[in-house]
Amino acid sequence: MEKRQTEIPADIYSTADPVELPENAFRELGADEHYRPLMHPAHDYKEVTPYSVGVGLLLAVIFSAAAAYLGLRVGQVFEAAIPIAIIAVGMSSALKKNGALGQNVMIQSIGACSGVIVAGAIFTLPSLFILQGSYPDITVNFIEIFLSSLLGGVLGILFFIPFRKYFVKDMHGKYPFPEATATTQVLASGQGTGAGSRAQARLLVVASLIGGIYDYIVSTFGFWAEEVSTAFCGWGAALAEKCKIVVSCNTGAALLGLGYIVGLKYAFVIFAGSAFVWWVILPLMGTYGAPELTALSPDALFADYARLIGIGGIAMAGVIGIIKSWGIIVQAAGLAGREFKGGKTDRKPLRWQADLSMKHVVFYIVIALVAVFGFFWAGVLHNFWQALVAWVVVTVIAFLFTTVAANAIAIVGTNPVSGMTLMTLIVASAIFVAVGISGTSGIVASMVIGGVVCTALSMAGGFVTDLKIGYWLGSTPRK
Template sequence: MEKDKVIYEDGDPIELPENAFRELAADEDYRPVMHPAHDYPEVTPYSVTLGLVLAVIFSAAAAYLGLRVGQVFEAAIPIAIIAVGLSGALKKNNPLGQNVMIQSIGACSGVIVAGAIFTLPALFILQGTYPEITVNFLEIFLSSLLGGILGILFFIPFRKYFVKEMHGKYPFPEATATTQVLMSSQAKGEAAGGQAKTLVIAALIGGIYDYVLATFGVWAENISTALTSWGSSLMEKTKLIVSCNTGAALLGLGYIVGLKYAFVIFAGSAFVWWVIIPLLGTYGSAELMALTPDAMFSEYARLIGIGGIAMAGVIGIIKSRGIIAQAAGLAVREFGGGASKEKPVRWQLDISMKHIVFFIAIALVVVLVFFWLGVLHNFWQALVAWVVVTVIAFLFTTVAANAIAIVGTNPVSGMTLMTLIVASAIFVGVGISGTSGMVASMVIGGVVCTALSMAGGFVTDLKIGYWLGSTPRKQETWKFVGTFVSAATVGGVVLLLNNVYGFTGPNALVAPQANAMAKVIEPIMMGGDTPWILYMTGAILALLLNWLGVPALAFCLGMFIPMSLNTPLLVGGAISWFVSTRSRNKELNDARRDRGTLISSGLIAGGALFGVFAALTRFAGFEYTSDMPVALNQGLGVIVYLLLILYLGWDSMRGKKA
């Protein structure tokens, strides 16, 4: 009997099963919170309406704040908190399935925004130099919509592999935190009440901590050796620095990621900051030696990481060829009438592969027509662009999902940048250059960026649904609706912000990712140099890492992400290892680890929610500049961060056997 067809015992648990976050034994099954053989309210007027309303609100807020302050906040966790809070206030019966649907629909906002604002505002930036460039709502809307649809359709065939077959092998940090929030709606009785209390307390600690840190800067947000006298001297001589972000959310993220992946990610960061940058600063040209370590990272070393991510993606694609072939084989069998007629359990029911292939074909035809009639106005050039987008978006879908599953961070900007570079080189080769080439590259890049962003975000939604027992087909179906609403909202907001603030000139919107895209694409299309050597160095490094058995994607992610954001992952991972290995009793270790996961989820949830408040505070015009001496500010940062570490470790150790 297949695992999907196992008959489970009745009764919905009020907490996640013990084997939710670990690998299953050979003869062991995972039983989700909602019974696989029972039906639950999921798609209701309440859940759909609230999900779409939140998609609009968070799409506008994320686009607005992302372009204004340069950061896109994760919408999934705040939306889950709102869903749980409203279901409790309205005294909804069986709210879990509806809350999952609200979160899944609403979370379209963050992924669509990330895909759009990383690329499309670059058109407005380039418009300042090349006035002949025009941008309209339809280009932004269709680029975001079609990219989102392709991301959904390309990922569905891989759902079972990522969320079921790889159960316990990937940490899924964001999905874990969101799931713990959604589970709080199940709280019944003293034990569950204790769990909810632990989660709320951790969320308040993490949220208030991060809000005070981001808004008032009472202690240092980033502690760095460069800000000490001895560290500054060392940096001047060797370009060597050590830095760590003191935020609560990142510490919780590191705990959930675990020591294994956190160590590999940090190793990639250490390789960049302690090997490559010091070498460039010691043996490089006079121009290189004059740069700060941060400038060396952004202009040189990080580009090696981008090349590594791209090659790690190719390696992942090659390793996933069996999964790709399996998905293709299923489609062929369904078309040939050879698929099993036995109805699968609700919990594993996807949109049929026959329908997926049909929808992909329609979507790709629409993409081709859009490129032909709306962007390039030349069929053969549009066909080349279409092939590039189709191949890259499909193949890198698994890479984006893999990155989210490992570290909770989608390197979509790095993958999109590499896509733009490769695509632009191809476009120049077929005669697409100049301003028309820049427009084509950015719009097409927007499609790819949104597709990869959606794939990474969607794996989180489906993993949440797997843990809790939602119906995948319902999540998949309504994801399209959320994507449409979010794409329309983002298109309008981007145009509005350009009209009100602009992306160039004094007091313009920051849009750092879009500025980077514009900076890279302009010389390619207008004639200039591209750092192919750096990209190839990263690619060769990824091949070497794979040969040595080191997870290349995790290592190269560490090279791409600043050290200050990777160090707390290592600290959190070390705490996770510590609390789960102190006893000889496995059950006690597991209980402590699980309590730490709950606390870490609270830190992440609180940090995400209060992070929105902090961004709104900044946008409202409140700017507080601390006049505290740097040494004191750094010292307080170390002390407060150590207290946070002690809290996470101490409270996790309070876990007890059931």
């Protein structure tokens, strides 16, 4: 059982806010040690204001368009949290806003939803347009696409709220939170005016310029390849053809920076998975596999076969994650039950740890689930029992995989939402066929329902990042 941090009386804190993150921000705390955020845990700050909400929504619109274009073009969605945080800090400095940290956190939180929702949509919904070529009777309805993204995003947020304290507070220092770490550093750099703060801000600006110039030179002038591979040389091509062995390295600034943030331990875990697939699985398949396998290139072997092993690994990790998180799930359900019965769980928390009432959260979840069922029944399947089956599938998978998505974001900063969505589509399709949902109606139902789950998991992963940033800086979870 993890040792839980106790709430701290506000009077033990100094009245002045620090200008830099404390040294225990990114490490585990001692037995009697407490974390003190930048914003005083008991004082009130401007967070939800017309300025923060307006700027956040504007940036969400702009970055949604950019993320959708990039995602549909190259299959990857960039993380918008860091550039939006830089913009928020720059705008508050240009407008000479004092004490803007709380508002900047809110701007980042709202704006970063752009990439999260886009990532949830592009893995499933564009397939409806692709399938129209083979199935002319498939119609793509804007309202269906809109509602699947909207309802999925709402479910992802609501399902994760009961797990906030575990991932964000109780596991402080145990998870690296790479993206949240970088975003927090950016937001914290605009907090103070001292020499340390200026040096940190200067370092971030210089690092951003170096990374931007580096990627611009690589992508525009092609002085060297973004991905360096042994297959480009003669002996490497022969080795790839005969033994299916390829050694490659992506030289992009984003991945180099991610490896630096994640740290040696988790970077090595990612590397170990890649090495096992490319240096063990592929050579075995290419050497001792069936003739149709040995004739394929390493890239084709990876895309058509080895990648499925990774998806299976993600699915099994999800099952293991659900089993390991079962105590957390039961605890959250127990907390909701005690609040409904009128029991008190803890004394009133400080502003810094004030969540929405569990009664309100459960009430909102019920409303969202009713809306999802109504959407499936009236807008997608038009059959009560089939809609009920689809609703049960979405509810169970989205809720259980919420902790898996949050755990992946907390460890490596990357949400395996595409792999979990594929598993969802496989499971959902098998169930739908069993209950009589087939043909074009089954295809549309699978994709729309997969879009709901995909967006929910993506949103849960993005939301844990926002909450961790707020924890480090001291914003209010309820807001």
